[in-house]
Amino acid sequence: MNGSGPRVAILGFHLEANAFAPPSEKGDFIAQCWEEGDGISALARSVSHLPAEIPGFYQRMDALGPWTPVPLIVVGAPPGGPAAADVWRDFISQVESRLRAQGPVDGVYIANHGASSAVGVDDTEAQLARLIRSIVGPDVPVIATHDLHCNVSEETVASLDALVSYRTNPHVDQRERAAEAADLLHEVFEGERLVTAYIRLPITPPSVTLSTHQGPYADIVRRAETMMQPKGQGPIAVVSAASGFVFSDLPKCGMTVTVTARGDLAAARRAALELARDVWKDRGRYIANTIDVAKAVELAAKAEQPLLFADVADNPGGGGGGNTTWLLEAFDRARVPGVTLGVFVSPEVAAKAHEAGVGGEFQAVFNAQPGSYTQRYEARAKVLCLTDGNGVGRRGILRGRKFSLGASALIELCDSGMQVVVGSLRRQLAEPAMLEMHGLDISRLHILIVKSRGHYRAGFDEFFPNERIHDVDSPGLTTPNLSQIHFKRLPRPVWPLDQDAAWIEPEWD
Structure with a gap:
């Protein structure tokens, strides 16, 4: 020294x-x-x-x-x-x-x-x-x-x-x-x-x-x-x-x-x-406690208290694209009132929103080029807020740290009134500032859908206690239903995929 x-x-x-x-x-x-x-x-x-x-x-x-x-x-x-x-x-x-x-x-x-x-x-x-x-x-x-x-x-x-x-x-x-x-x-x-x-x-x-x-x-x-x-x-x-x-x-x-x-x-x-x-x-x-998309829509439609639904199978915090439309489409078509979803990752939709300007309307095309888990979905949308996507976290995993969504927007789907925060960079919605920077008062939201696996719990616990949170499974890169994933190199047998998995204790002197 x-x-x-x-x-x-x-x-x-x-x-x-x-x-x-x-x-x-x-x-x-x-x-x-x-x-x-x-x-x-x-x-x-x-x-x-x-x-x-x-x-x-x-x-x-x-x-x-x-x-x-x-x-x-x-x-x-x-x-x-x-x-x-x-x-x-x-x-x-x-x-x-x-x-x-x-x-x-x-x-x-x-x-x-x-x-x-x-x-x-x-x-x-x-x-x-x-x-x-x-x-x-x-x-x-x-x-x-x-x-x-x-x-x-x-x-x-x-x-x-x-x-x-x-x-x-x-x-x-x-x-x-x-x-x-x-x-x-x-x-x-x-x-x-x-x-x-x-x-x-x-x-x-x-x-x-x-x-x-x-x-x-x-x-x-x-x-x-x-x-x-x-x-x-x-x-x-x-x-x-x-x-x-x-x-x-x-x-x-x-x-x-x-x-x-x-x-x-x-x-x-x-x-x-x-x-x-x-x-x-x-x-x-270690058993996943999830509901399917239909059940989520059913619970939201009759909810008397604010509820949070986590789109855990499309978690950008685990490698997901943040752009599957299973929940977006189901809630929009069901016309469930008071729904906000974020962050849907789509540089193209964000760019269209910035081009239209606040108050403008445009045809939002989610996943114009569909992929293995992503389906195309279109809806007429109105632009409510535009931001550069840059902020500082105030709670949870991003507390006191700078983050960026890239160019982002809050849009409203015209037929259902569903609000969607759209970002250009792949980020999970784990931080309330990501919504607040778009003018949203989270305490007044009725139904919130987050694209996140679990870190949202530290960001939104001040608004949604555990009993009003539901993890929703659907097709996606981060599904908790591991049997849906075609693993190639994972050591097998392994629990819980293989019920016959066995552990041999180390032979230490």
């Missing part, structure tokens, strides 16, 4: 890769986050578009004492297909060249999503971790944070000193987990030795069953938290119970337990095995 405190390299790659979605191109990253070099530090200490872990890490490191940040590169794109080959080559090349150019560092912090992949590279996290370890050597601590929907491989864990995954779903604890990573780095700086035990189980539960407020996964996360011991009070430093992301369709998919201990590998293994047994014993509780 030098006179300015420890030099810590900072980098991150945020992409939740859905194998069934089109590849994520450079433009997808640039539209959300592609930052290189020293400018990252200024962004991390201001309101910015950086992943929330980055400012959280800076804030904690600043509080712990003098240090020298060595920011390399931080990129992120909306959940989508595997990163295009050239995107990954660019990123990994920049990591290597920038880290080598900076000279020796005392620690490395990686803020990854953890469920990424690239065209031609299944395990991007392992490749990145191995590269960093090969450059910094065995004695420099390398600690990563991951989304809890991460697919963790044994190869990744082997190159890290610790893995810290989120413990909230919806994700509202990114800053806290980054602070935890900073604390662990400081423990190593002070002489602590970290060791890790890892277990992967043949379970790939539907994502709608993974709430950390209640249910089987909530129980597992709480159990993991009770196992962790503060510095000086026991060996178990961090327990990461990751649920995985099944739509990555990779051999490393599955729920994982990763336990990092202070020098005591036997303790780490005991804790990992104990928690993994709990996960396996509870596997039968």
Whole structure:
């Protein structure tokens, strides 16, 4: 360490890769986050578009004492297909060249999503971790944070000193987990030795069953938290119970337990095995509770209180296009009063709305070029509001972060009066500001349809309590009905797709 405190390299790659979605191109990253070099530090200490872990890490490191940040590169794109080959080559090349150019560092912090992949590279996290370890050597601590929907491989864990995954779903604890990573780095700086035990189980539960407020996964996360011991009070430093992301369709998919201990590998293994047994014993509780489109229309038509319906099968937060019309068409044709839907992703409709201007009418053509899950639907529409789509989140996963929908509009379908927020960039409706920026008062909405899997719950809980929320299944890239998906590389047998799935416990000495 030098006179300015420890030099810590900072980098991150945020992409939740859905194998069934089109590849994520450079433009997808640039539209959300592609930052290189020293400018990252200024962004991390201001309101910015950086992943929330980055400012959280800076804030904690600043509080712990003098240090020298060595920011390399931080990129992120909306959940989508595997990163295009050239995107990954660019990123990994920049990591290597920038880290080598900076000279020796005392620690490395990686803020990854953890469920990424690239065209031609299944395990991007392992490749990145191995590269960093090969450059910094065995004695420099390398600690990563991951989304809890991460697919963790044994190869990744082997190159890290610790893995810290989120413990909230919806994700509202990114800053806290980054602070935890900073604390662990400081423990190593002070002489602590970290060791890790890892277990992967043949379970790939539907994502709608993974709430950390209640249910089987909530129980597992709480159990993991009770196992962790503060510095000086026991060996178990961090327990990461990751649920995985099944739509990555990779051999490393599955729920994982990763336990990092202070020098005591036997303790780490005991804790990992104990928690993994709990996960396996509870596997039968991961059952999706959804309704179909017809039932949603029926409930909405007779609703006396405001209701929220989540279009979970078309979640842009899991790689969906945000443009299936199953719910849009059903509610419009049924003439259900007081319905608002967002965000429907259609650059073409948004552009037509901007061309027509506020108060203008036009023929809204949703999905002029239909796809595998997307059907064409037309309706006469009136433009109520136009925006550039740029805002700052105030609740949930986007609280205090900049976001962009691209050019956006609030339109009203003339026959039914249904309101639709249309955006140009693929974003899930998890943040109330996305509606409020279009002049909508959410407290006065009767029926709200959100294209989101679960993060909307942290954004809209002030308006819609759990008993007035319904998850709706329909054809889509992120359907919780996993039997509808034609998996090609998922390890089989796996629960719940295969009732005969079996788990063999590790044979540790």
